[in-house]
């Protein structure tokens with residue numbers, strides 16, 4: 001039996017791990033790096049590049065270099081997040097046939113699961129090279145606040161990469177598993193995960209190998225990328241004032257700015273100020289212009305303090321959901337590259353009234369946890385058990401556009417819950433069950449996961465028929481919903497998670513295409 | 524010497540000796556019960572766990588009966604499988620309890636399980652299978668018993684008990700293993716444990732659970748709980764609390780609906796009144812006044828429904844034919860003799876290809892109102908569909924006689940006649 005790998009498929013960086021004699025271990029890529037940029041590019045001469053190779057040519061080939069595809073996956077083309085990305089990304093984002101965003105580079109259109117699949121395939125390759133044997137199975141992490149469609153799409157990405165995804169687990173939960181592995185005491189911990197594209201906060205309780213998620217919350221569109229954007233915005237404004245040239249429409253310049261902004265931002269985590277030097281950034285009648293700017297930590301903090309404050313509001317809500325007091329938290333674990341920023345560390349320290357735990361590597365801990373969960377599922381020594389929760393409430397739309405929750409967010413899975421509903425019109429013979437996920441009281445603001453109709457209800461005045469709607473989430477997170485007419489016993493049901501944005505045929509087609517491409521590469 | 528309950532002694536299977544008449548024995552009820560369990564299949568080990576007697580007492584009885592030749596050793600229980608190197612978690616449970624970790628297993632005797640459910644081909648030892656079966660058989664027990672905690676256990680103890688049970692019964696423990704029907708059992712068990720944990724770790728729901736336990740004391744010996752009312756069952760399946768603010772909002776809504784109901788009742792609009800009361804009850808299921816009013820208004824509403832139904836069906840276009848047909852049939856339940864309804868139902872039945880029904884309705888319409896031409900025309904159409912041209916022609920003639928302006932009937936008649944003429948000509 002081949003080994004199970006753990007993959008942290010990050011917005012900016014991905015990391016792959018494996019259990020080595022029961023010890024989770026990061027697998028370095030060929031370049032010796034422990035993480036690989038989640039980037040994919042098609043070079044001018046048609047070559048496909050992944051990871052560091054893609055990153056290296058990003059500035060000169062920004063139109064054909066995909067980054068942060070995780071911010072698009074599983075969303076609708078019309079969603080504000082996708083629209084925002086269209087404004088900000090140098091690569092082209094087009095509407096797909098299923099109203100999903102697709103990415104057009106090098107004259108070819110890719111679905112988001114396909115892009116993620118290409119990155120996962122690279123991680124698989126890294127692992128196989130290191131282990132010297134084929135790898136088939138993986139546990140993949142996603143932001144805790146990912147909804148069902150986003151999770152399903154990530155699973156599809158795994159399939160495209162030729163991996164069987166044993167389980168999708170939440171990033172902060174994975175981090176807690178890796179953290180808990182080193183500890184042997186009962187404690188409540190908070191995992192604050194601020195990565196490149198997403199922010200998650202989870203409160204967990206650890207006890208004798210059982211890890212119970214008490215509550216989880218977050219933002220799937222907030223991360224280090226947004227910090228970078230603030231810096232870029234600031235630089236563009238400054239340059240406009242200083243030199244009278246607007247860089248906003250110059251893709252190449254923007255790409256260079258973004259690159260420099262991120263470097264400066266990281267620099268400022270250990271220094272008080274950082275020099276940004278971009279010669280020949282633009283030119284006009286008077287000749288070439290250079291950008292020379294000294295960014296201080298103070299300025300940076302001023303630019304992003306509202307983002308950091310915003311995360312604390314989410315933290316506060318999550319702590320409340322967990323039914324604990326901030327002081328009761330025994331340890332605060334910081335995860336994600338952006339938590340290296342002193343301002344973020346200070347915010348967490350102030351909020352919880354204690355200094356964050358130092359013992360884990362924020363770039364690797366999520367992936368390590370994925371390998372541990374892989375071992376817990378199929379391995380020999382099962383001494384950890386994860387009691388995970390469903391991050392978003394599930395329910396149905398009711399009369400007047402309201403959202404009736406059947407499973408509250410943060411409910412431990414597997415679980416089933418049922419409730420009786422009734423008709424709203426006299427002699428109504430059918431009810432439509434619209435399965436939704438989200439936190440809004442308004443049905444239309446939540447994500448539609450699927451719908452079906454239960455017909456053949458006996459004619460009766462409104463309010464009289466009893467239709468029992470039951471929700472079931474199994475250990476794999478698969479949601480199924482059924483509706484049953486109590487009078488006739490008639491039943492209808494759906495398995496919700498069948499709905500990624502790709503059909504099975506499309507997936508096999510993509511796999512086939514990629515295989516063709518692999519052959520090409522070798523030949 | 525090994526303890527009778529464990530070791531080889533415990534695996535002895537006893538049977539009644541041939542020729543022994545147990546009724547001749549002087550036994551108290553508990554001993555009698557024990558004797559009745561001796562069936563040539565149950566090992567000593569399990570007999571010890573039978574309620575009503577202490578294990579030592581069981582040993583004493585069995586030893587005495589063996590000595591007196593009342594029972595025989597019928598065989599030996601198959602040896603337990605050697606513990607596999609990859610120890611399934613269930614087997615470590617007793618070990619954990621010895622650590623002082625887990626609470627003692629429930630004090631109740633295990634429920635009888637069907638040993639035939641134990642499948643040796645599965646990737647689960649018989650021991651584990653047995654404990655799954657036993658746990659499943661106990662799922663109707665009170666929550667604290669399921670978790671194996673005392674009724675006054677504190678939140679910490681409850682959580683610990685829950686965690687320990689999770690280690691044994693969480694479906695992930697058996698991920699991808701061949702466990703047959705036990706998968707469904709584990710799912711049920713885990714969900715129930717989770718429910719117990721959720722209900723008992725929240726003070727409000729816990730108080731409710733305790734109240735329901737106190738309301739009817741369980742029969743001695745921990746028999747099954749009193750069956751729960753539908754509402755209670757529902758509440759248990761929906762263990763989340765409705766916040767007071769929301770509840771108040773709901774009560775207010777209920778009152779509004781009830782006002783509307785009263786208004787409708789005054790205007791003799793009973794159908795409307797009935798549904799308003801129903802909605803009031805939906806929002807505030809605990810209000811007795813609403814429930815009483817409902818019974819009264821329901822009777823009157825039924826009368827008016829048929830009228831409504833008819834109106835509704837008539838407003839429908841042909842694409843909703845099926846729905847209309849259903850509504851007309853429903854209306855007939857209330858007004859079986861209404862010729863217009865019967866006629867309409869007949870027409871629709873004809874469209875749906877239900878000839879027998881169509882005939883029944885069409886005939887009924889003409890019986891009740893023989894003087895209306897178009898009812899005869901409908902009946903004629905039914906006959907025509909049944910290839911009974913003779914009757915069809917007669918009914919069409921009736922129709923035209925009653926309503927000389929019925930062009931449709933004439934056209935139908937023309938279409939039918941030449942054929943008849945042709946036949947006559949041959």
Ligand SMILES: Nc1ncnc2c1ncn2[C@@H]1O[C@H](COP(=O)(O)OP(=O)(O)OP(=O)(O)O)[C@@H](O)[C@H]1O
Nearest residue numbers: 010011012013195196197198224269336337338340
């Ligand atoms: N020293 C540092 N100081 C500040 N920010 C940093 C530092 N190092 C990395 N970052 C930022 O952290 C982000 C990447 O973090 P990480 O690799 O954890 O994200 P990810 O896992 O790819 O994304 P996500 O978890 O959101 O999907 C980038 O925005 C990067 O600029």
Ligand SMILES: [Mg+2]
Nearest residue numbers: 010195336366
């Ligand atoms: Mg991350």
